[in-house]
Amino acid sequence: MGCLSETMNILAELQSRFAAALTDLAPDPQAYAAMVRPAQDARNGDYQANCAMPLARIVGAKPHDVAKTIIDRARLDDLCEPPTVAGPGFINLTLRREFLEHTLAAVAADRRFGAPAAESPKSIVVDFSSPNVAKPMHVGHLRSTVIGDALHRILEFAGHQVLSDNHVGDWGTQFGMILYGYKHFLDAEAYVADKVGELARLYRLVNQLCDCHDARESLPRLRAELEAATAKLPALEAAAGQDKAAQAALKKARAELDKQREELKTAERKVAAVEQDPAMRELADAHPGIARAARDETAKLHAGDPENRALWDEFLPACLGALQRLYDRLGIQFDHTLGESFYDPYLPEVVRQLASRGLAVESDGARCVFLEGRNAPFIVQKGDGAYTYATTDLATIEYRVKEFGAQIILYVVDARQSDHFEMLFETARRWGFADVECRHISFGMVLGEDGRPFKTRAGDTVGLESLLDEAIREARRIVDENDDSKRNEHDQPAPELDDAERAAVAEAVGLGGIKYADLRHNRESDYVFSWSKMLAKTGDTATYLQYAYARTRGILRKAEAAGAAAGTAPIAMAQPAERALALHICRFPEAVSAVAQEYRPNFLTQYLFELANSFSSFYDACPVMKEPDPAVRASRLRLVDLTGAVLKKGLSLLGIQACERM
RNA sequence: GCCCCCGUAGCUCAGUUGGAUAGAGCGUCGGUUUCCUAAACCGAAGGUCGCAGGUUCGAAUCCUGCCGGGGGUGCCA
Structure with a gap:
């Protein structure tokens, strides 16, 4: 026993x-x-x-x-x-102290620090990041990417067989826009110089023109609706005296009115953005049916049109290459990148099977799956014959089960799509995939400090690339400042890091800060993105953990210089700080299995923060190299070594790098 | 209309599925450096867990209603 x-x-x-x-x-x-x-x-x-x-x-x-x-x-x-x-x-x-010491020795001797291999390893597919390849990644992709990567690493560490799969959007309407843009607005020189940049520009341009026409078309309707709603208001106000229901109705009407005003404003802004720019206005006038034309380009692509297909073949590698560079920077790897286009050949058969089972029926010209207790249908084929992402997602489940032997599929996708996934999973079950456990690993939004979705001051979405650049730049400033202020025993400046090491530290601190800020929150809740908190020199941040790790390395360097090594001395824990630290190290397996069970990386960030905290207290209370008793010194040295190893392992499971010095 | 989520300290957030005196970081106030990196440590103040009922030995957590905020919702993904 x-x-x-x-x-x-x-x-x-x-x-x-x-x-x-x-x-x-x-x-x-x-x-x-x-x-x-x-x-x-x-x-x-x-x-x-x-x-x-x-x-x-x-x-x-x-x-x-x-x-x-x-x-x-x-x-x-x-x-x-x-x-x-x-x-x-x-x-x-x-x-009991003996038990703790015994466990700690076992943890120390184990390369996995006591984390057990899963009792029944599962074959798991983690579907995350999934950007549209046609447009640059922005801050909205951050959470999926960072959380998905952490889950990938942790589940694998927990002994499961895990495949990461980037289900990129490479087949949708955005490609039609690019195709249309390429054919009409291409800047050939720019295309040669920076293919992806030019394609992104074309996408933005066409998208903006489409938006403008669309908005202009809807203006009269929006104005009429707003007017009608405004006209109804006085009656509601009059009725709202005592009656609770009437008051509620009034409030709802007012909220609705605000919404409509907002919508109208947005539409007007979109129109104005084009019309105030003569060049844009000319383009808009010259391409009145652009939205439809772009959709036609998409349809032609799907239908196998040779020209569009050739262009797509030309665009795609460049787009994927640009994504890959970003993932490389972030240290994120995918085992597969099977985008929407990959599943295109399977779609007709999916619909055929659904129809033959009586699951998909015709409704208003579209093929829909109606599920019990829902008014909204799950549309698997549109009226014009095109398939939807519902169809693609179904085909993807089939493929993952049949080709990858998936037993669990995790979708790291924001909470707004929970309805879609509920319908998807239910449909898949009834279609015949009842054994695979599909789970929506849902997460909340990234908000700005004003509580609204995170945007730049100008109101644009924040590009991921520039977000990383800024984080690293700011981290470098802090690294410089910190290292420049180091003093030797004579109180003279004594910086320790050369330029290359400073750059490496800034990279680890900047990227780690971004990732940690995301991972430490319960993924289900929205969180407020804050530059100052993310890279703060104090508090629950990646930097704090990295610093704790660097301090463990500092002591070990000192020990090495003195000819001492961590070795295999028995670990004693006489001091409370030693015991607390030892106990915390022993809890690493608990943290890992908690994450693996609930798919919540914040359990691990919390564990690591507490570990770093225990270590900092220990660091303060229990000198290592200055301890006169050799047995105690050897014991503490091992504790330091072990703490560092667990911190580094834990950080790596979050996709965050540790630094030897900082 | 229908559906989903949220409301916890001045701010940002945890809260292991119903457990003890509700926790942490920041900020504030106070203390710590001839000593392994002070990017640190120690301490204090700060709460009607949105409100009102209910369920029970026991509720931030479960149920009902209300207030406030956000999101989704038949041919975008």
């Missing part, structure tokens, strides 16, 4: 001991054993079991007595001090 070579996950070990003790006491021992948790408050010990209270209700006994019974039956004496019962029936557990 309790063979520790099997698990260095203390929490899991405790839970299994409790499960054994609960076999005759509880209907579902596992569920009650799961109520063993890390103690919320260190005063209550290291871990606590909360199962006695709910169990007492079932058995009809006093919680306190149930807790006593559990304690009597649980065999914990090799792990814990004698457990105590507190409050209404909490069981408090304090780990």
Whole structure:
């Protein structure tokens, strides 16, 4: 019982001991054993079991007595001090020092720091990033990219077989716009000089012209709607005296009115942007049917038109190359980049099968899947015969299951698409893919400090490339400032880093800052993007973790210079700071398995922040190289070495680099 | 109309699925450097968990209603 070579996950070990003790006491021992948790408050010990209270209700006994019974039956004496019962029936557990030392030694000897391989490794596809290749990536792609990459790394580390797949948008309407732009507005010289840049310009241009025409067309309708809504307002106001329902209606009408005003303003702005620029205006006048024409280009591409197909073949590698450069900068790798175009040949068969099963039926000229409890249909083929991303997504599920043997598919996509994914998954189940577990790993928006979607001051979306540049530039400034202010013992300037190392540190700090700021938030919630917080020299940031790591390296350098090495000395933990640090190191497996279970990287960032925190306290309270007792010194040196290794591993699982010095 | 999400300290956010006196970072106030990087450490103040009911030994967490904010919603992805 309790063979520790099997698990260095203390929490899991405790839970299994409790499960054994609960076999005759509880209907579902596992569920009650799961109520063993890390103690919320260190005063209550290291871990606590909360199962006695709910169990007492079932058995009809006093919680306190149930807790006593559990304690009597649980065999914990090799792990814990004698457990105590507190409050209404909490069981408090304090780990024995010998056990901690033993576990720590095992963690230290393990290349995976005690993180167990998954009991039943799954074949997992992580679908993330998924930008449109026709336009440059912007800040909106950040979360999917960063969270997806972290999940890829962590799940793989947790022992699963993981494939990352970038489901790029390389087949949609944006390509029609580029094709149209290429044929009508190409700047040949610019195209030769910077293919992707010119294509992006063409996309923006055509998109803007389409928007303008579209907006101009909708202006009368928008104005009429606004007028009608405004006209209705007085009646609503009059009716809203006492009646609650009427008041609610009034408020809703006002909100609706605001929305309509906004919409009208946006449309007017789009029109004005073109009309105030004579050159643009001329273009707009010369291409009145541009939106339709661009759609036709898309249709021709899909239909196999040789010219468009040849252009697409020419554009795509350049676009993918540009994306790849960005991913290289970010240190992100995909096992596959199978975009929408890849699935095009499969689409007719998907619809045919859905139709033959009676799942897809015709409605208003389109083929739709109607799902119980929903008004909106899942459209798999449009009235004009074109397929939608719903169809592509279905084909993609089929492919991933059949070709990759996917058992789990994770879609790291923003929360706004949750309806789509619910319908997609339901349709896939009914189509015959009931065994694959599809999960929408949804995340919230990145907001600016004004609480609105993150934009530049001018109101444009922020390009990802320039975001990275700015972060690194700012990081470099901080690195310079910090290194320049270093002093030697005579209080003279003593910078440590040469230009190349400063650049490397700035890169790690800048990119790490961006990634960490994203990952440390619960992915489900929106978060406010803040330059100052992201690269702050204080607080819960990547820099703090990187700095803690650099400090571990500093001590080890010093030790090396003195001819000492971390070695394999026994680790003792006499000081509270030593014990706290040691315990925290031992919890690494818990953090990894928590992330793998819930797909929440913030569990790992939180763990690492606390680890760095424990280390900083230890650093302050427990000198290493100045410690006179050689045994204590050797023990602390190992603790430092191990802390550094876990920090570095943890950061790497988040896609963040650690620096030797900074 | 229908559907989904959010509201926690001055600010930004956690909160392990119902557990103990609700936590952290920033900011504020106070302390720490002849000593391994002060990008640090230690301490303090700061809360009606949007509001009102309900469920029970126990609620930020579950249910109902309300207030406030955001998002989605038949041929974009």
